[in-house]
Amino acid sequence: MKTEMALITENRQIAADTWKMVLKTTIASETGCGQFVQVQVPGYFLRRPISVCRVLDEEHLVLIYKVVGDGTARMAEMSAGESVDLFGPLGHGFPIEDRDVLLIGGGVGVPPLLETAARHIKAGHHVTAVLGFNDASGIILEQQFRELGCDVYTATMDGSAGTKGTVMDAIRQNDINEEYVLSCGPLPMLKAVSNAYQKGYVSLEARMACGMGACMGCVVKDNDGESLRVCKDGPVFAIGKVVL
Numbered sequence: 001m002k003t004e005m006a007l008i009t010e011n012r013q014i015a016a017d018t019w020k021m022v023l024k025t026t027i028a029s030e031t032g033c034g035q036f037v038q039v040q041v042p043g044y045f046l047r048r049p050i051s052v053c054r055v056l057d058e059e060h061l062v063l064i065y066k067v068v069g070d071g072t073a074r075m076a077e078m079s080a081g082e083s084v085d086l087f088g089p090l091g092h093g094f095p096i097e098d099r100d101v102l103l104i105g106g107g108v109g110v111p112p113l114l115e116t117a118a119r120h121i122k123a124g125h126h127v128t129a130v131l132g133f134n135d136a137s138g139i140i141l142e143q144q145f146r147e148l149g150c151d152v153y154t155a156t157m158d159g160s161a162g163t164k165g166t167v168m169d170a171i172r173q174n175d176i177n178e179e180y181v182l183s184c185g186p187l188p189m190l191k192a193v194s195n196a197y198q199k200g201y202v203s204l205e206a207r208m209a210c211g212m213g214a215c216m217g218c219v220v221k222d223n224d225g226e227s228l229r230v231c232k233d234g235p236v237f238a239i240g241k242v243v244l
């Protein structure tokens with residue numbers, strides 16, 4: 001991991017409240033799927049953790065972020081040609097096991113699954129992606145998963161696209177029987193995934209400060225009561241490891 005000034009080569013809105021930022025940085029060459037970076041937003045002390053959505057090449061990576069507060073709103077104001085201070089790559093990402101995989105993503109938990117899909121496809125595995133959103137205006141990356149060669153199913157809570165309901169409803173409705181799951185998204189979704197599947201991994205979110213395991217600001221408990229740091233021991237944990 002390192003800090004580096006990264007050049008913004010693209011920063012544009014791609015869906016409701018959701019933006020895509022492409023950065024030129026050598027951090028790209030070291031980043032695995034499911035890892036994240038911390039962005040030093042100008043004017044803000046704490047860095048914002050954002051998952052790496054795609055490693056385009058040795059020098060470019062893609063972040064997809066939702067504007068939810070002041071920091072991400074400031075990020076959305078930045079333009080191509082400006083630079084941001086980037087720290088990463090951080091955390092343990094998704095393993096690439098030698099097997100077919102079901103990816104289950106919700107909202108801005110979907111982005112890190114795109115690089116994960118790309119690496120599984122490259123390894124010759126069959127990838128099914130089930131993507132959940134609140135409504136059609138929030139759908140992101142569906143086409144990019146298709147272009148990689150994944151079977152893609154979408155669910156929206158209001159039924160404006162795909163299955164009406166949750167990702168679990170889409171899995172039932174489409175008779176998806178894959179056993180091995182990699183998942184990232186909101187906590188209720190990860191709980192449902194962890195109740196339904198024994199094999200696989202989930203990626204957690206937590207409020208973070210240092211991002212590198214030093215401040216204990218992002219601690220969760222495992223099933224033996226031991227403390228684990230989401231930033232360093234995770235964000236990806238085996239299903240059943242952490243108390244959700």
Ligand SMILES: Cc1cc2nc3c(=O)[nH]c(=O)nc-3n(C[C@H](O)[C@H](O)[C@H](O)COP(=O)(O)OP(=O)(O)OC[C@H]3O[C@@H](n4cnc5c(N)ncnc54)[C@H](O)[C@@H]3O)c2cc1C
Nearest residue numbers: 046048049050051064065066069070071072108205206207
């Ligand atoms: C490992 C990891 C990966 C993430 N990947 C993505 C991603 O790919 N795309 C995306 O849109 N969002 C992602 N998030 C969530 C993202 O970090 C927050 O939405 C963002 O920090 C909000 O900043 P803000 O200043 O706009 O919000 P504010 O609410 O103003 O932030 C105040 C403080 O709380 C922190 N904070 C607020 N919400 C969160 C949150 N959900 N998780 C962690 N810290 C938070 C901020 O970093 C900041 O320090 C990720 C979070 C983690 C922990």
Ligand code: FES
Nearest residue numbers: 209211215216231
């Ligand atoms: S954010 Fe400091 S230990 Fe995780």
